[in-house]
Amino acid sequence: MEHGRSGRSRSPAGARFGIRRHGDTKSSGNALTTIAEESEGQQKASETFFASVVGQREVCEIHVAVAARDVHCKRGVWMLNQRVKKSAEVNIRKLNESDQQEFEQAMKKELDSFMSNDAVRVCEAAGIPRERVLGMRWIYTWKQVEDPEGKPIGRKAKARLILKGFQDPDLLTVDRQAPTMSTLGRNAILSLAAKKRFKVFLGDIKTAYLNGDATELERRIYAEPPADVRQKLDMRPHEILRVAKAVYGLLHAPKKWFEKLRSVLLEHGWVAHQLDQRVFKLVDPQNQVVCGYLGVHVDDVVCTGHGVYFDDCVQKLLKSFPFGSWKCAQEETVKFCGCDLKQLANCDVVVTQERFALGIDEIPLDSLRKGQKQDDASPQEKQNMRRILGALNWRAVQSAPWLLATVSHLQGCVETATVSDLLEVNKLVRWQRRYATHGLTFVHNPQDTMVVTFTDASWATRRDGSSQGGQITLLMSKSVMHGETSHFSVLCWGSRRLRRVARSSTSAEVQMSGNALDQHEFCKLFMIIMEEPNKIDLRQPDNVLRSQESCLISDSKNVYDGLEKVETSGLQMEERRTAIELLGIKERLAQANIRCRWVSGDQELADGLTKPWQGEQLVKALQKTRWSIIFDPEFISAKRKKQLGKLKHLECGDLNLWLRSVFLLDEFCRGQKDFWGCDVSSLT
Numbered sequence: 001m002e003h004g005r006s007g008r009s010r011s012p013a014g015a016r017f018g019i020r021r022h023g024d025t026k027s028s029g030n031a032l033t034t035i036a037e038e039s040e041g042q043q044k045a046s047e048t049f050f051a052s053v054v055g056q057r058e059v060c061e062i063h064v065a066v067a068a069r070d071v072h073c074k075r076g077v078w079m080l081n082q083r084v085k086k087s088a089e090v091n092i093r094k095l096n097e098s099d100q101q102e103f104e105q106a107m108k109k110e111l112d113s114f115m116s117n118d119a120v121r122v123c124e125a126a127g128i129p130r131e132r133v134l135g136m137r138w139i140y141t142w143k144q145v146e147d148p149e150g151k152p153i154g155r156k157a158k159a160r161l162i163l164k165g166f167q168d169p170d171l172l173t174v175d176r177q178a179p180t181m182s183t184l185g186r187n188a189i190l191s192l193a194a195k196k197r198f199k200v201f202l203g204d205i206k207t208a209y210l211n212g213d214a215t216e217l218e219r220r221i222y223a224e225p226p227a228d229v230r231q232k233l234d235m236r237p238h239e240i241l242r243v244a245k246a247v248y249g250l251l252h253a254p255k256k257w258f259e260k261l262r263s264v265l266l267e268h269g270w271v272a273h274q275l276d277q278r279v280f281k282l283v284d285p286q287n288q289v290v291c292g293y294l295g296v297h298v299d300d301v302v303c304t305g306h307g308v309y310f311d312d313c314v315q316k317l318l319k320s321f322p323f324g325s326w327k328c329a330q331e332e333t334v335k336f337c338g339c340d341l342k343q344l345a346n347c348d349v350v351v352t353q354e355r356f357a358l359g360i361d362e363i364p365l366d367s368l369r370k371g372q373k374q375d376d377a378s379p380q381e382k383q384n385m386r387r388i389l390g391a392l393n394w395r396a397v398q399s400a401p402w403l404l405a406t407v408s409h410l411q412g413c414v415e416t417a418t419v420s421d422l423l424e425v426n427k428l429v430r431w432q433r434r435y436a437t438h439g440l441t442f443v444h445n446p447q448d449t450m451v452v453t454f455t456d457a458s459w460a461t462r463r464d465g466s467s468q469g470g471q472i473t474l475l476m477s478k479s480v481m482h483g484e485t486s487h488f489s490v491l492c493w494g495s496r497r498l499r500r501v502a503r504s505s506t507s508a509e510v511q512m513s514g515n516a517l518d519q520h521e522f523c524k525l526f527m528i529i530m531e532e533p534n535k536i537d538l539r540q541p542d543n544v545l546r547s548q549e550s551c552l553i554s555d556s557k558n559v560y561d562g563l564e565k566v567e568t569s570g571l572q573m574e575e576r577r578t579a580i581e582l583l584g585i586k587e588r589l590a591q592a593n594i595r596c597r598w599v600s601g602d603q604e605l606a607d608g609l610t611k612p613w614q615g616e617q618l619v620k621a622l623q624k625t626r627w628s629i630i631f632d633p634e635f636i637s638a639k640r641k642k643q644l645g646k647l648k649h650l651e652c653g654d655l656n657l658w659l660r661s662v663f664l665l666d667e668f669c670r671g672q673k674d675f676w677g678c679d680v681s682s683l684t
Contacts, residue, residue: 090140099157103140106159110207111232114161117210120223120241122233133222133240135164136229136249146335163223163249170219174252181278181297183397184492184523186337187442188530189279189293190349191475191489193304194442195449197347198292201303201314202334203326205261208299209253211321212260214244221250254298261296261321268316269309270294274538275526283533284309290533297337339398339439352439353399360391360433362426369419377417385414385425392428399439402608402615402622403432404495405470409612412497413463441625445487446477451524451550452488452629455516456606457498457508467502469512470495470609472618473523476627481551481595485628491523495609507578509556514585516606517552521592524550545592552589553597555607557635560598563589597629600636 092103114120125133138159145154168174193200205211223241225233246256262272265280273279282292282305292305292313303314318326327334329343342350363384377385389411396403406428413421453473461468472493477486498515502508521541528544529536536544554560562573562582573579589596601607605627608618621627 088141090142092138092140102157103159106140106157107138107161107228108232110159110161111229113207113210114247115233117207117245118214119210119245119247120243122235122239123222123242125222125238125240128222128240131169132220133224134167134243134249136223136225136241137162137164138226138228160248161229163243163247165249165251165253168221168250171251174250175255176251178254178298181295181337182276184526185273185276185279185295186302187440187489187491188526189295189302189304190341190351190442191491192293192530193343194347194349194444194489195447195475196306197444198304198306199347200329200341200343200349201326202329202336202341203301203303203318203323205299205301206322206324208261208321209247209257210245212245212253212257215256216243216246216250257299258296264320265294265317268313268320270313271535273526274529274536275522279530281530282310282313288533290531293530300336302336302341337398338394347444349442350439351399351442352437353395354436356391357395357400357432357436360388360395360429362429363388363422365419365422365426370423373418373420373423375419377419377422381419381422382414382417385410385417385422388425388429389414392432395432400432400435401472401490401493401495402435402618403428404493405468405609405615406612408468408495408497409462416463435619438619438623440490440622442489443487443625446475446489448478449475450478450481450548451491451520451527452476452480452553453516453520453523453551454553454604454606455509455513456555456604456610457502457505457512458610459502459505459508461611462497465501467498467508467511468495468610469498469508469515470606471512471516471519472606472609473520474605474627475527478549480627480629481597483628483630485626487625488627489625490622491527492519493609494519503575504578506556506558506573507575509554509559510562510578510582510585513552513554513556513559514581517585517588517594520550520552520594521545521588524548524592524594542591545594547593549593549595551595551597551629553599553604553629555599555601555604557598560596562586563596597631598635599629600632603628603630 090103092100095103138161141158141160142155143158144152145156147153165171190200192198221243223243225235225241229235243250246253250256258278262277266272269285270280270282273281278296280294280296281290282294283289284291284307286309291307292303292310294301294303301317305314329341329349330345333340333342335341338353338356340352340354342352344350363381389407392403393407393411396407410421410425410428451473452475453471455469455471457467457469459467470493473491474488475491476488477484480486498508498511500511502511524545525541528548558573559582562579563586573582588594602617605618605621608615
């Protein structure tokens, strides 16, 4: 689709637009054409013209509602105004002479990287189909410069030369999966680094996409460079650039770069994780022990390990690609995927997002608007609500699990949001700022570890009447099964609306237990593969899962009874569908060597992942990184424990005084009438 920056609208207000794709034609190949549905006669003429162009081979139409002011016609082509975006791009023409010179140096550096890596080649334009020639443009930004502690101390110019990938004639057919590492992969690497007392290193590869293989020569893709690039390369008017590598702007560039990096790592001896191809482990060939781990997130690398073989493989990697930096997390705070990462002297690893948390702004509301709590939110306010909740959700899934339940509940209110909901979002922004320095800590203490998952559900607590489920999976010491307090590292967590409507709290608990069990098995298998030097047979995962004990924890007594005690038909449950699902969970627990434990609500870590504004307990637990699982054979709930605790306090401290007061009052009033006119002795 083409975009225009200005122009008058020539279509009626509320016009609908169809984005149509056609198949290969004799003249122009694949293309995207935008037409306006105006009068009936104009529409028929447009359809006739369109049919003559595409040859009636393949048509896909998508209708989009747009405002009339955003539509205009230029030289017979209907166009949409480009949506204004908040961008960090710099307009180089508005800079002073000193800044312009800095960007000139950055442009020269970028162009040198293109040519030195043989990413593009100058060629003749004669005979090349026009549709296979893509445009190019510069992107100018200021890159923040930080000190070793991660504090900003300045900026430097950065210039990026990109292809206009939306013009790629093979846009709809290229494989474009981005190589991003999962949060579980990151947490597994950091938790094992702390456990094995490995140092953590982080690096970023300069001009990563330019260091890939020359895969684009087969596709025959060309580029029309900007005038300043032509001048710098001393190109003649009849020359263009032939693209050799999947450079910036092409949709499949991240995937092609990862394929190159992966091939180099495999050649150096690294082994890709069977459940996450972005995570690698290194096995020492002499003693067949895993001596290192590595994770890839586009051009960022997190690496940890120990030993001569590990050091040799790291040196091979550093020589294979131009690394912009390679830092040790024990020596300085480093950034990885938007998080600040620091390794302590005892090898514990701390992940925080303080600067990001403090940078999340509230929705702007004046005092008058704040008083209109029942009024519907405006479209702009809803947009701001989505944006801020998106930022809060990013922090929640990266380093702040205690935020997730409240964010999830508020995200479910966006479409019907009122001013009261906007105030709740602002309250959440302030709450998370209070804990801006809080994050995740991966501890070194537990050595003989096991995977433990807490699961919980909150029935019909969302605005639409649906239920909320939450789970958190930890790496804990096996001694926790005997009631001892254990340090823990967090592997993964989640909080989401349950897809199926639950008829009761037990139904919601069982549904979430099934979801948590599924995630638990995946995490357990993931961690086994991380520490297993040999490849496992994924066709028989139960054999692997049975080799290690793990635990699933719930505070629902009905769920626990159904899994551990009741053997009768239907597990004595009124809801038969729930009973069937619980029987399936029971069977999986036995097959995968997963034990089930019941705990009271005050020990349920997942409680803060099901109810909004109930994350304080989880915040404290994540800060202490210590927890215990105490099984109570009498199954006394947390609420009942609290009541008994008050009574116990009364018995120990004030009961004797209270009884003495009652005795004296009885002696004083015996045989007399009180001010209500009744005989007190008759009441004793």
